[in-house]
Amino acid sequence: MxxxxxxxxxxxxxxxxxxxxxxxxxxxxxxxxxxxxxxxxxxxxxxTSKDELIAAYLEARDQPNLARMTAWFVAAEGGVPAKVQAIFDELAKVARHPKWKGCGFLRTTAELAALPGHPAVKVGARHKAGFETWLAEQLDVAGLTPAKLLARQIILLLDGAFSASLTHRDPAYFIAAGQAAATLVACYAPKMK
Amino acid sequence: MxxxxxxxxxxxxxxxxxxxxxxxxxxxxxxxxxxxxxxxxxxxxxxTSKDELIAAYLEARDQPNLARMTAWFVAAEGGVPAKVQAIFDELAKVARHPKWKGCGFLRTTAELAALPGHPAVKVGARHKAGFETWLAEQLDVAGLTPAKLLARQIILLLDGAFSASLTHRDPAYFIAAGQAAATLVACYAPKMK
DNA sequence: CTATGTATACTGACTAGTGAGTATACATTA
DNA sequence: TAATGTATACTCACTAGTCAGTATACATAG
CATH class of the missing domain: 1.10.10.60 (Homeodomain-like)
Known part of the structure; x- marks a missing residue:
């Protein structure tokens, strides 16, 4: 209706x-x-409750956030390492906006750390896991190995960049994280350049 | 008195x-x-206020947290890359404790993201910056270059591991982050092994 | 050595306001 | 008329912060 x-x-x-x-x-x-x-x-x-509303808030951001990341990845020129780095570069741009306040999923998880069973925490975990899985597939298709470990380490850099950029109010952390991600990819698979 | x-x-x-x-x-x-x-x-x-109490809480954790990290670093066998990895390994152990709830500095910063001028946020930023500086010195002394960039990237992995381990309630993220840190160090300075 | 003064460290009761959540009723639409 | 959706007007627990006053210690003045 x-x-x-x-x-x-x-x-x-x-x-x-x-x-x-x-x-x-x-x-x-x-x-x-x-x-x-x-x-x-x-x-x-x-x-039915504020908790449900919070979970719905994150649920509503799940697909759009993922879509934005994949769009940046697809649009970027060059190979997969460059595409990965592009995600960090774009996030650095976004982080310059005065209204930017980090990752909503991470911040909500941090606020609800005392309530591991909270529905919103589960949505957050699912969102992050979904992105990690998607990234592992992209790396795998491109022949970059070990795809799963690499994807996880890139996710770690991403979450770290969200946290550190928020802590210091400095998007430069996204740039450093992107370089680290590219370095890792190159280091594991030097032939791919 | x-x-x-x-x-x-x-x-x-x-x-x-x-x-x-x-x-x-x-x-x-x-x-x-x-x-x-x-x-x-x-x-x-x-x-004088709750905000001051919050800032005092983080201030009180600043030195002990740093001291614990440096103690792990010092106690670890092997070269600097191994010592860096030891910090991650020890944190993975700590994260297994049922009362572990991530990094207090990061969580407080996340909760206060709307108040960048909050005294506790400043204490958090100072704490993280202090650790980054300390780590850069250790890397520099060991001849690992570029020390500052490397230190920053390791900090990013550390903060990412705090966030991801909390999100998924899985200390394995600390292990993956430690491996990534070691890989980065080795990759920039392959001769040091 | 007493009496008074003052700073420190503390208390119980309170205020003014906000929090999540609800009982009841009125409107619209199928 | 029955279901759906929205509103007014509440409840009651809890919030940060305050008021007015007290016990104690230790001064210094008489």
Missing amino acids: KPQTDTRARILNAAEKLFYAEGIGRVSVDAVAAAAGVTKRTLYYHF | KPQTDTRARILNAAEKLFYAEGIGRVSVDAVAAAAGVTKRTLYYHF
């Missing part, structure tokens, strides 16, 4: 913006409802 | 435990005071 879909989408949209901007613990359900232009009761009609 | 020091230390000790275990946003000042066995008013006698 249209009204439902529309209202639900507006709530989710407001939640995404506020949760990412302020952090899930610093945003009240009232604030989300107000930003969406609905009453709190309406929000609770569409989502 | 002894009583003051003692009380202040008890409050700080309670804050460290609770803030790390639950996250700064999920722990009330009342809870810290209760855990320390003092009234809230007494807590506010020693700390």
Whole structure:
């Protein structure tokens, strides 16, 4: 039904913006409802709890985030090492935006570290695992080995860059991470250049 | 005076435990005071605000954390690459403990991402920068170049391992990060082995 | 050696406001 | 009329921070 879909989408949209901007613990359900232009009761009609809303927020970002990464990868010129580095370079650009506040998945996981069974934590883990799997496939297809280990190490550099760039408010960490990723690829498979 | 020091230390000790275990946003000042066995008013006698208490919590962890890292580095057998890898291996052990919940500095920075000027965020940035500087020196002394870039990339792997291990509740990410660090060192300076 | 003054370290009760979540009722649409 | 969606108006626990006052120690003045 249209009204439902529309209202639900507006709530989710407001939640995404506020949760990412302020952090899930610093945003009240009232604030989300107000930003969406609905009453709190309406929000609770569409989502049974704040925890569910938080999980839905991350779920909604899962595919778009992945799609953006793969788009950068596909669009980049050169071989796979260059394409991997392109992801870091693009993220460095994004991180320059004043509204950038790190990775929403990582930050939510950090906030909910005391609640490992929280639905949002599971969504976050699934998102990160999905990207690692996708990357391993790309490396494997390109003949870069060991694809799985390499993918994991690149993910580590990526998550580290999210954290360090946020800590120091300096996108240069993404550049250094991208260089490290390229170095690792080249080091394991020097022939591929 | 002894009583003051003692009380202040008890409050700080309670804050460290609770803030790390639950996250700064999920722990009330009342809870810290209760855990320390003092009234809230007494807590506010020693700390002017919760924000100051949070900053003091990280400040108190700065030196001990650094000391633990350097101790692992010093105690490890072999050359600098092996010593670097030892830090990751030791962290993997620590991460197996059920009470382990990632890096307190990173988690606090993530929670306070909306407040870049927060005193605790500054303490976190200083802590991470301090470790990066220390590591660069160790690499430089050992003749491993480029020491600064290498140190930064190893820090990125470290922060990534904190994040990914927390996300997946799997210390294996520390092992993979340690291998990546060793690979990078070997790759830049293959002669050093 | 007493009396008064003052700084330190602390307490219980409180305020003003916010938190998540809900009982009930009114509207729209199928 | 029955289901769906939205609103007003609440509950009650909890939040950071404060008020006004107290016990103790240690000064210095008489």
